[in-house]
Amino acid sequence: MADVQPLNAVHYDLSSVPSLADVVAPPYDVIDAAMRAELLGRSPFNVVEIDLPEGPEGVDGYEYAAQTMESWLTQGVLGADREPTLWALTQDYTAPDGRRMTRSGFLCRVKLAEYGEGIRPHERTQPGPKEDRLRLTRATRHNLSPIFSLSDGDAWPLIEPATGGEPWSEVTDADGTTHRIWRIEDPAVHEAVTAELADAELLIADGHHRYETAMTYAREVGGEGPHQYVLMALVSLSDPGLTVFGTHRLLKDLDEAQREAVRAVATELFELEEVSEEELVPGPDEPPASFGYMDAHHGKAWRLRLLAEPGEPSPLDEVLGDRSEAYRRLDAAALEELFLKRALGLSADDIAAKRNLGYTPSAEDAIAKLDAGECDAAFFLRPTPVELVREVAAAGETMPPKSTYFFPKLLTGIAFNPL
Numbered sequence: 001m002a003d004v005q006p007l008n009a010v011h012y013d014l015s016s017v018p019s020l021a022d023v024v025a026p027p028y029d030v031i032d033a034a035m036r037a038e039l040l041g042r043s044p045f046n047v048v049e050i051d052l053p054e055g056p057e058g059v060d061g062y063e064y065a066a067q068t069m070e071s072w073l074t075q076g077v078l079g080a081d082r083e084p085t086l087w088a089l090t091q092d093y094t095a096p097d098g099r100r101m102t103r104s105g106f107l108c109r110v111k112l113a114e115y116g117e118g119i120r121p122h123e124r125t126q127p128g129p130k131e132d133r134l135r136l137t138r139a140t141r142h143n144l145s146p147i148f149s150l151s152d153g154d155a156w157p158l159i160e161p162a163t164g165g166e167p168w169s170e171v172t173d174a175d176g177t178t179h180r181i182w183r184i185e186d187p188a189v190h191e192a193v194t195a196e197l198a199d200a201e202l203l204i205a206d207g208h209h210r211y212e213t214a215m216t217y218a219r220e221v222g223g224e225g226p227h228q229y230v231l232m233a234l235v236s237l238s239d240p241g242l243t244v245f246g247t248h249r250l251l252k253d254l255d256e257a258q259r260e261a262v263r264a265v266a267t268e269l270f271e272l273e274e275v276s277e278e279e280l281v282p283g284p285d286e287p288p289a290s291f292g293y294m295d296a297h298h299g300k301a302w303r304l305r306l307l308a309e310p311g312e313p314s315p316l317d318e319v320l321g322d323r324s325e326a327y328r329r330l331d332a333a334a335l336e337e338l339f340l341k342r343a344l345g346l347s348a349d350d351i352a353a354k355r356n357l358g359y360t361p362s363a364e365d366a367i368a369k370l371d372a373g374e375c376d377a378a379f380f381l382r383p384t385p386v387e388l389v390r391e392v393a394a395a396g397e398t399m400p401p402k403s404t405y406f407f408p409k410l411l412t413g414i415a416f417n418p419l
Contacts, residue, residue, distance in 0.1 A: 001117075001118045001198055001199060001200075002110060002111075002118045002119070002151070002153075002197050002198065002199075002200045002201065002202050003110065003111030003113075003118075003194075003198075004108050004109075004110055004155075004193060004194050004197045004198075004200075004234065005084070005108060005109050005110070005111070005190075005194060005229065006084035006085050006086045006108060006109070006184075006190045007081075007084060007085065007107075007108060007109040007229070007231070007415070007417050008080065008081045008082070008083070008084050008085075008418065009080075009081050009085060009087070009107075009415040009416060009417065009418075010073070010078055010079070010080050010081075010142065010415070010416040010417075010418055011078065011079065011081070011414065011415045011416065012045075012077065012078060012079075012413065013076055013077060013078065013079045014168075014169060016075070016076050016077045017043060017045055017077065018043060019169075019171075020169040020170075020171050020181075020413070020414070021042075021171045021172070022042040022043040022045075022046065023042075023043050023045050023046050023047055023413055024046075024047060024171055024411040024412060024413035024414065025039050025046060025047050025048050025051065025052075025411070025412050025413055026173070026174075026409055026411070026412070027145060027206075027409055027410065027412060028048070028051050028052045028145065028412065029129070030409070031048060031052055036048050036052060036054075045072065045077050046413075047144070047412050047413035049065070049068055050065040050068050050069050050072075050140065050144060051065075051136075051144045051145060051412050051413075053065035053068070053136070062135045062136050062138070062139035062140075063139055065136060065139055065140055066139040066140050066141075069140050069142070078416075080418070083185055084185075084190065085183050085184060085185050086106050086107070086108055086159065086183075086184040086189065086190060086193065087106055087107035087108075087181055087182070087183060087184070087414060087415050088104075088105075088106050088159050088160075088162060088163050088181065088182040088183075088184055089104070089105050089106055089107060089179065089180070089181055089182075089233065089410075089414075090102055090103070090104050090163070090179070090180045091103045091104075091177050091178070091179050091180075091241070091408050092177065092178040092180075093175070093176065093177040093178075093241075093243075093407065093408045094176055095243055096243075096245065101240070101241045101243065102240075102241045103235060103239060103241035103242060103243070103408065104156050104159075104160070104235070104239055104241060105156070105233050105234050105235035105236075105239070106155070106156075106159055106184075106193075106233070106234060107146055107231065107232070107233050107414065107415055108193075108231075108232055108234060109226075109229040109230065109231055109232070109417050110149075110202065110229060110230055110232045110234075111228060111229055112211075112214055112215055112218050112228055112229065112230055114215075116396065118200075118201055118202060119149075119201070119202045119203075119204065119211075120201065120202070120203050120204065120393040120394070121204050121208050121211070121393065121398055122203060122204065122205070122208075122389050122392060122393045122398060122399050122403070122404070123208055123398055123399050123400075123401060123402075123403060123404070124208075124352070124398045124399070124400070124401060129209040130209050130212055130213050130216070133209055133210050133213040134213045134216055134217060137213060137214070137217045137419070138217065138220075141418065141419045142416045142417060142418050142419060143210070143214065143230055143231035143416065143417040143419065144412060144416055145207075145210065145231070145410070145412040146207070146231045146232055146233040146410055146412075146414075146415075147204060147206070147207030147210050147211050147230060147231065147232045147233070148204075148205045148206040148207055148232075148233050148235070148406060148410055149202040149203060149204050149205060149207075149232050149233070149234055149235075150202065150203045150205050150234075150235055150236070150237045150242070150386070150390075151197060151200045151201075151202055151203075151234050151235070151236050151237065152200055152201050152203075152236075152237050152390075153196055153197045153199070153200030153236065154196075154236035154238055154239075155192075155193045155196045155197055155234070155236070156236055156239065158189060158192045158193055158196060159184065159189065159193065162182060162184045162186065162189060163180075163182045165182070167180040167181055167182050168181050168182055168183045169181050169414075171411065173408075173411065175408060175409075177408040179411055179414075181414055197234070202232075202234070203237070203389070203390060203393050205235075205389075205404070205406045206406050206409075206410075210230075211230060214230040217419070221419075226417075226418060226419050227419040229417065230417065231415070231416070231417035233410050237386060237390065242386060242406075243383075243406070243407055244383040244384060244385070244386055244389070244404050244405065244406055244407075245361045245383055245405040245406075245407050246281060246361065246380070246381040246382050246383045246384075246405065247332075247359050247360070247361050247381060247402040247403070247404070247405045248281075248359065248360050248361070248362075248363060248366045248378055248379060248380050248381055249335060249340075249357065249358075249359060249378065249379040249381070249402075250357065250358035250359065250360060250366060250369060250374075250375040250377075250378050251344070251356060251357065251375060251376050251377040251378065251379075252356060252357070252358055252374070252375040252376055253356055253376070254344070254356060254376045254377070258343070258344050258345075258356070259295075259297075259376060259377070261342075261343040261344065261345075262339060262343045262344070262377060264343070265338055265339060265342060265343045266293065266302075266304055269306060269307055269315045269338060270304040270305060270306055270307060271304070271305045271306075271307055272302050272303070272304060273302065273303040273305075274300060274301065274302055274303075275292070275301050275302065275303045276301060277294075277301045277367060279292070279301065279303070280292030280293075280294065280301050280303075280363055280367075280380040281363050281380045281381070281382055282303065282331075282380070282381075282382045283382065284382065284385075286303075286305065286382070287305060287306070287308075288306070288328070288329045288330075288331065288334065289305070289306035289316065289331060289334035289335075289338075290303065290304065290305045290306070290331065290382075291303075291304045291331065291335060291379045291380060291381060292304075292363075292379065292380030292381075293377070293378070293379055293380070294366075294367070294370055294377065294378050294380075295370070295376060295377040295378075296370045296371075296373055296375065296376050296377065297376075299370070299371075306334065315338065316328060316334055316337065316338070319337045319338075319341075319342075320333060320334075320337060323397065324391075324392065324395035324397055326388060326391035326392045326394075326395055326397075327392050327395065327397050327399075329388060330384065330388070330392065330399060330400070330403065331381050331382065331384070332381060332384065332399060332400045332402070332403040333399070333400055333403075335379055335381070335400075336351065336400045339379065340357070344356055351400070351401065352401065358375060359402045361405040361407070363380055366378040366380065383404075383405075384399075384403055384404050389403075389404060
């Protein structure tokens with residue numbers, strides 16, 4: 001069961017900043033040093049100053065974030081709501097096929113629960129990001145960025161009538177996505193949303209590290225209170241604007257033995273067909289364990305399809321025989337087992353640390369990196385269907401890292417959840 005509630009948010013006072021567009025930012029884990037500097041160039045009050053803090057020399061970055069947030073509250077840059085609010089959110093964006101689509105959801109706070117008790121993960125986590133986010137949470141005592149979760153219940157029909165008027169704010173980001181936000185203060189809507197989703201199951205789409213960090217923080221504090229809740233953006237699994245992109249794998253810094261091993265697995269276990277660069281990303285009708293492949297040396301585009309005779313064991317059965325049927329249909333799982341682990345000899349820790357490995361959601365970016373010699377080879381993956389993500393999670397399993405790329409990303413800086 002999901003306990004979905006409005007929150008007494010801390011948020012920017014729009015009369016104290018040039019615009020919301022100047023102070024919000026993409027998720028912290030996609031921001032590099034150049035982007036951070038560009039965001040702060042828009043406004044010294046940009047949220048990266050607290051969500052991705054860099055203190056002056058000799059000052060702990062996490063403590064600097066806490067001091068900065070306190071200063072902004074004192075100055076009136078940030079304000080705190082006296083009454084609970086739900087934050088309706090629409091995101092108009094361009095899908096890979098060029099269509100304009102709209103994803104609808106809302107910001108709220110959700111009661112923390114162990115995995116399997118109304119909330120499920122779908123990807124594995126790594127210790128480094130969790131330690132970073134835990135230290136930031138301890139210092140600021142706020143959730144600064146929302147976890148993105150999918151719900152098998154649909155509360156949007158209860159929220160949509162409140163979005164008829166002018167939004168509280170509107171932001172168009174660098175990807176061309178237009179984010180519109182409405183504040184919903186009506187207790188009747190709050191109660192209806194809470195009741196509608198009381199029996200729902202939530203699937204974390206993006207933000208696993210932050211969810212597990214919130215669980216750790218809640219255990220540290222102990223007892224009941226606001227720290228037992230976490231900031232979430234909820235979107236229905238049935239939302240027509242829900243889109244998943246594929247995430248392509250870049251192999252880099254390979255020695256000759258590793259390059260030969262990749263080629264050996266490809267020729268031994270796969271049917272190879274030469275295709276055009278435009279056909280590198282497999283279509284939805286291709287069988288499981290189908291990939292596009294290209295290396296920097298030959299520069300040819302290939303389609304790889306796993307060889308499997310009817311009634312005969314698949315090459316994956318040996319390594320994934322103890323996994324659910326849904327997990328065995330994951331392209332990312334087949335690639336991880338047959339190429340990353342078998343051919344390259346990478347361990348799960350190596351994969352988590354991105355040794356010999358990079359990721360990009362853009363096929364054009366992957367091809368450009370091959371042409372520039374920035375990687376040795378690339379595997380091109382199609383999007384993982386949302387229903388398959390749900391089936392894997394329902395089986396109690398977690399997918400390989402970067403198995404999904406939910407688009408568009410949520411903005412950080414719309415609202416903060418005090419703990």
